Amino acid sequence: MKLIISRKELDYRLEKVISSMERNGLDALYIVSRANIAYLTNFFYIPTERPLALTVLKNGEKILIVPRLEYEHAEEYAYVDKIVYYMEYPDETHPIYRIRDTLVELGLSNRRIGFDVDGYGHIYGYRGPRLSEVLREAKFIYARDLIEKLRMVKREEEIRLMRESAKWTIYAHRLLQDYIQPGIYEDEVSLAASTEATLAMIRALKGLYIPTTAYPGAHATFRGQIGRHSYYPHSITQHFKIKKGDLLVTGAGANISGYSVELERTLYVGEPDSNIIKFFRLMQKAQEIGMNSIKAGVKCSDVDKAVRRFYKENDLMKYWRHHTGHGLGLEMHEAPFLDIGYDKVLEEGMIVSVEPGIYVPELGGFRHSDTILVTSDGYEVLTEYPRDIEELVIYP
Numbered sequence: 001m002k003l004i005i006s007r008k009e010l011d012y013r014l015e016k017v018i019s020s021m022e023r024n025g026l027d028a029l030y031i032v033s034r035a036n037i038a039y040l041t042n043f044f045y046i047p048t049e050r051p052l053a054l055t056v057l058k059n060g061e062k063i064l065i066v067p068r069l070e071y072e073h074a075e076e077y078a079y080v081d082k083i084v085y086y087m088e089y090p091d092e093t094h095p096i097y098r099i100r101d102t103l104v105e106l107g108l109s110n111r112r113i114g115f116d117v118d119g120y121g122h123i124y125g126y127r128g129p130r131l132s133e134v135l136r137e138a139k140f141i142y143a144r145d146l147i148e149k150l151r152m153v154k155r156e157e158e159i160r161l162m163r164e165s166a167k168w169t170i171y172a173h174r175l176l177q178d179y180i181q182p183g184i185y186e187d188e189v190s191l192a193a194s195t196e197a198t199l200a201m202i203r204a205l206k207g208l209y210i211p212t213t214a215y216p217g218a219h220a221t222f223r224g225q226i227g228r229h230s231y232y233p234h235s236i237t238q239h240f241k242i243k244k245g246d247l248l249v250t251g252a253g254a255n256i257s258g259y260s261v262e263l264e265r266t267l268y269v270g271e272p273d274s275n276i277i278k279f280f281r282l283m284q285k286a287q288e289i290g291m292n293s294i295k296a297g298v299k300c301s302d303v304d305k306a307v308r309r310f311y312k313e314n315d316l317m318k319y320w321r322h323h324t325g326h327g328l329g330l331e332m333h334e335a336p337f338l339d340i341g342y343d344k345v346l347e348e349g350m351i352v353s354v355e356p357g358i359y360v361p362e363l364g365g366f367r368h369s370d371t372i373l374v375t376s377d378g379y380e381v382l383t384e385y386p387r388d389i390e391e392l393v394i395y396p
Helices: 007-023 034-041 068-077 095-105 144-152 156-179 186-205 227-231 274-292 300-313
Strands: 028-031 053-057 062-067 082-086 112-115 139-142 218-221 247-249 251-254 266-269 325-327 334-338 351-354 357-360 364-367 370-375 378-381
Touching: 007 028, 007 034, 007 053, 007 144, 028 034, 034 053, 034 062, 034 144, 053 095, 062 068, 062 095, 068 082, 082 095, 144 334, 156 186, 156 218, 156 251, 156 370, 186 218, 227 247, 227 364, 247 364, 266 274, 266 364, 274 300, 274 351, 274 357, 274 364, 274 370, 300 334, 334 351
Parallel strands: 028 112, 062 082, 112 139
Antiparallel strands: 028 053, 053 062, 218 251, 247 266, 325 334, 325 351, 351 370, 357 364, 370 378
16 A cells, blocks of 8 residues: 555545635635645645745635746646746746736636735745735635644544654664764764665655655654753754763654654663653653643643643753644644643644653753654554663663
């Protein structure tokens, strides 16, 4: 069985979008988000300064507007009804005017148009007017949530891709852990583990899934969270040499047709002292509390409240830096969010990370992250990997 979202599933998604458009009185939906475009078309591309947008009409027709350099690419891979291209950005005629003309040709000049971005995001130096500024007769309605709500709850095919991602993520992380030794650069370990896992994945799955990024495959890394530098939750690789006495916070994933899980662990090089063990076990307990709070019908905010309560009861808030977790799927971070200010109710089929961390100045960071599938009566851990300190110590 291929590990690709089927056309049947894409048609189901489109039906749901059309129904939502009808309820909101929309004649069309204008989409710029790469993940939202992929969700409806299975088309993955490299975003640049050149606008790329999908327009969905209320009759279900999908029109993809692309720069000239993406035209043949879109013809080959995008599940749409029509592809329109403009020449280049910024060119003699700015792309936003070509997009406007296309919407006018589709009869949308004075219609109600939902959008996720009004024009195009200001990325890679892009500059240009909002679409609403060049198509003034139309009424524009912010409608990003329309697709986001659908994406939050994963269906059978998506869950299958996430399970496959978990297999290769776990393998990549196991290689990372096995290759750690004092005296070598973090980059050497990461590259060796990621390359070996990716090649194995390619050999096993070639032709069964869609590579969707410029650098597809499985990866496992430290991202600079080595020793005291593990104190920074979202560090950047520092080319550290690993040494005895280092705390290591890892991160692993594997992209399967656009979907990826997340697996993170705290490791230690050498014999951990009582202080390391104390904070490790407190972090582990915080994650257990987060996991055990999850089931369909529970508010996302209540999961985070339970974790924060544990922090407060154990005088850990001075080491707290972020909420309990976030959604996973087509993006590394997406809704829903396990946050005290986010009251969305968890539903069966949602997939989230659970990753409360403890960050101690002059010592380092402690964080496990697992990818969790919400079930009717609780949860399922997709990234099943050792969590106890005894199995996560690296002895030189």
